Amino acid sequence: xxxxxxxxxxxxxxxxxxxxxxxxxxxxxxxxxxxxxxxxxxxxxxxxxxxxxxxxxxxxxxxxxxxxxxxxxxxxxxxxxxxxxxxxxxxxxxxxxxxxxxxxxxxxxxxxxxxxxxxxxxxxxxxxxxxxxxxxxxxxxxxxxxxxxxxxxxxxxxxxxxxxxxxxxxxxxxxxxxxxxxxxxxxxxxxxxxxxxxxxxxxxxxxxxxxxxxxxxxxxxxxxxxxxxxxxxxxxxxxxxxxxxx
Amino acid sequence: xxxxxxxxxxxxxxxxxxxxxxxxxxxxxxxxxxxxxxxxxxxxxxxxxxxxxxxxxxxxxxxxxxxxxxxxxxxxxxxxxxxxxxxxxxxxxxxxxxxxxxxxxxxxxxxxxxxxxxxxxxxxxxxxxxxxxxxxxxxxxxxxxxxxxxxxxxxxxxxxxxxxxxxxxxxxxxxxxxxxxxxxxxxxxxxxxxxxxxxxxxxxxxxxxxxxxxxxxxxxxxxx
Numbered sequence: 001x002x003x004x005x006x007x008x009x010x011x012x013x014x015x016x017x018x019x020x021x022x023x024x025x026x027x028x029x030x031x032x033x034x035x036x037x038x039x040x041x042x043x044x045x046x047x048x049x050x051x052x053x054x055x056x057x058x059x060x061x062x063x064x065x066x067x068x069x070x071x072x073x074x075x076x077x078x079x080x081x082x083x084x085x086x087x088x089x090x091x092x093x094x095x096x097x098x099x100x101x102x103x104x105x106x107x108x109x110x111x112x113x114x115x116x117x118x119x120x121x122x123x124x125x126x127x128x129x130x131x132x133x134x135x136x137x138x139x140x141x142x143x144x145x146x147x148x149x150x151x152x153x154x155x156x157x158x159x160x161x162x163x164x165x166x167x168x169x170x171x172x173x174x175x176x177x178x179x180x181x182x183x184x185x186x187x188x189x190x191x192x193x194x195x196x197x198x199x200x201x202x203x204x205x206x207x208x209x210x211x212x213x214x215x216x217x218x219x220x221x222x223x224x225x226x227x228x229x230x231x232x233x234x235x236x237x238x239x240x241x242x243x244x245x246x
Numbered sequence: 247x248x249x250x251x252x253x254x255x256x257x258x259x260x261x262x263x264x265x266x267x268x269x270x271x272x273x274x275x276x277x278x279x280x281x282x283x284x285x286x287x288x289x290x291x292x293x294x295x296x297x298x299x300x301x302x303x304x305x306x307x308x309x310x311x312x313x314x315x316x317x318x319x320x321x322x323x324x325x326x327x328x329x330x331x332x333x334x335x336x337x338x339x340x341x342x343x344x345x346x347x348x349x350x351x352x353x354x355x356x357x358x359x360x361x362x363x364x365x366x367x368x369x370x371x372x373x374x375x376x377x378x379x380x381x382x383x384x385x386x387x388x389x390x391x392x393x394x395x396x397x398x399x400x401x402x403x404x405x406x407x408x409x410x411x412x413x414x415x416x417x418x419x420x421x422x423x424x425x426x427x428x429x430x431x432x433x434x435x436x437x438x439x440x441x442x443x444x445x446x447x448x449x450x451x452x453x454x455x456x457x458x459x460x461x462x463x464x465x466x467x468x469x470x
Contacts, residue, residue, distance in 0.1 A: 082463070137417040144413050148404050157467045158400045162414060165396055165460055168452075169418050176421040176445070180428060 009086040011229045012238050018222045029219050032212035039205035056114040058205055062213035064107035067135060068170075070100030070217065074142070075167035078160030088225070090156035091232065093163065094146060095224035099217060101139035108132055127178035134173050138166045152232065252337045253345050260349035263322075270318075274311040275357050281307040282365045293370040300369030301379070301430035307365075308358050308383060308426075309390065309419055313412055315354040316394040319346060320402045320465070329402070330469055339465065340458035347388075347395045347461070355387035371434055378433030378443070382426040385446040392457040393418050399464035422449060 007013045040058035047054035077093035080086055111129065112122045123129065145162055149155035198206065233239045264271065285303045286296055323329040332342055362379050371379070397415035401407035429442035 134417050134420055137413070141410075141414040141417060144410050145400060148401070148407070148410055154403075154467055154470055158464065161396075161460060161464050161467065162400060165393075165418065168456075169421070172421050172449070173417075176424045179445075180424045 009084075009088050011087060011091075011233050011236075014088055015226065015229055015242075018226055022219070022222060025215065025219050025222065029212065029215040032208060032215055036205060036208035036212040039208055044205045045201050050118060053114060053117045054202075056110050057202075058209045060107060060110040060114055061206060062210045063103050063110060064132065065210060066213050066217055067100055067104035067107050067132065069214075070096050070103060071135065071139070071163070071170065072167065074100065075163045078163040081156060081160045082164075087232070090153070090160075091225050091228040092221065093160060094156060095221055095228055097139060097143050097146065097159075099220055099224070101136065101143065103213075103217075104132060104136045104139055108136065125181065127174070127181040130177045130181070131170075131174045134177075135170070138170075142166070247337075249337065249341060253341065256342055256345040257349055260346060261352065264349065264353045271353060271357065274315040274354055275361055277314060278307050278311040278358055278361060279365065281310060282368060286368070296370045297372065297434065300366065300371045301375065301427045301434065303369060304362060304365050304371075304379065305382075305386075305423055305427040305430070308362075308387065309416070309423055311358060312354060312387060312390045312394060313415060313419075315350070316391075316398050316411065316415070317408070318354075319350050319395055319398050321398075324402045324468075329465065333465060333469060339462040343395070343399075343461045343465070344454075344458045347391050347458075350395070351388050351391040355391055358387060359383045371430070374436060375430050375434035378429045378439045381443055382429040382446060385443065385450050386422045386426045389422050389446065389450050389453045390419060392453040392461075393422075396457055396460045396464055399461045399468060401468075402465070403468040422446060425449075 008017065036058070040055055044055075044058075046052045074093045074096050077089045077096070081089040081093065108129070111132070115124065116122050142159055142162055146155050146159040149158055230239060230243075234243075282303055285299065289295060289299075320329060323332070333339060335342065359380060362383055363376060366376055366379055394415050397411050397418075400414065401411050404410065425442040425445045429439045429446070432439040432442065
């Protein structure tokens with residue numbers, strides 16, 4: 001299995017692999033979104049106290065989970081880049097950053113839209129909201145650093161160091177904010193504990209949407225990485241051949 | 247040359263260089279003072295309001311003052327080539343970098359701590375808050391120097407890195423800010439304040455051990 005992973009480190013192999021995978025991935029993503037949205041919008045019950053607005057949860061929770069997952073992916077890719085110097089790791093990290101930032105922004109905005117009917121306010125300095133906002137700052141800082149350095153390889157490596165420092169900081173930030181907040185008596189948080197206490201009629205739509213978001217991320221990531229491959233490898237023979245035969 | 251000798255020479259060099267530019271040492275201090283003064287000027291100088299926001303204001307001003315002084319850590323050496331020579335040294339770069347950050351803290355962080363009682367008086371903080379302010383700054387400013395040094399090392403090769411450095415470093419400063427301001431607020435309210443202080447101590451331990459490695463790695467990347 002590690003041999004296959006190592007083969008993925010070659011841009012040419014990754015190109016072929018993603019080429020074969022993309023149609024299936026696209027179909028699966030579309031199907032899971034259709035199923036998820038149908039379940040979420042039509043075939044799931046309104047909440048007994050929130051009414052129909054609970055349906056925002058089916059976008060908000062997966063977006064928030066993806067925002068954190070993508071950061072971890074960026075950090076892991078960064079570590080792989082620094083330790084094993086795989087070119088593909090750098091491209092995966094660079095391609096993931098705007099996607100992760102978008103998920104974070106989506107989580108913040110949908111959370112705000114959900115908060116207004118639920119808590120009566122667009123924003124509160126609750127631990128989770130504050131941590132998510134800081135995560136957005138971390139993403140923006142990462143993208144700013146990557147774009148500021150001209151040499152692409154140095155930029156990738158510097159950004160990798162930043163991602164690793166940030167990933168160590170994320171639990172620290174989250175717990176420090178939670179600690180700060182619980183002593184300040186913020187508004188009552190309605191934490192949706194996904195694993196245990198959520199009712200099955202809501203659990204399945206949520207689960208389906210989570211899978212859909214994950215597949216969507218994989219789809220977008222592969223497409224972005226393919227663009228980066230063409231950009232970065234444009235001087236190599238196989239890319240020139242590929243472009244000339246179109 | 248053993249490591250103790252290396253440390254001594256590096257420290258002596260950095261402090262001597264800082265002394266030769268001693269006119270510039272006052273700049274972060276004056277900034278600290280001015281920023282804190284901006285709050286009573288912009289809001290009502292009501293003593294109770296100032297006492298309420300004082301801990302946060304002083305800590306945020308300390309954060310910003312530290313950030314402004316960070317650039318001087320590596321940029322002059324980068325520009326004249328000394329940094330590359332340091333990287334080529336047979337001694338562990340992490341140690342050299344740690345000494346550099348310590349020198350920076352002596353020159354930029356320690357004066358902030360010494361000025362803070364004056365600012366506490368300006369913001370009408372009660373006397374009980376003063377030990378907490380001094381202790382939290384004493385533990386927190388080294389963390390700010392260490393984590394800030396990572397940001398400087400990542401951006402030292404860029405021409406205009408000022409705002410970018412702030413963008414990178416401020417989110418990483420947030421935990422220190424939270425616990426530092428919390429310690430002072432709790433002390434002012436007469437509550438026990440050792441908890442936040444212990445957290446800052448933990449952050450300091452983490453930064454002391456890991457930051458030099460990150461800084462050395464970042465410098466290597468910036469210089470290639």
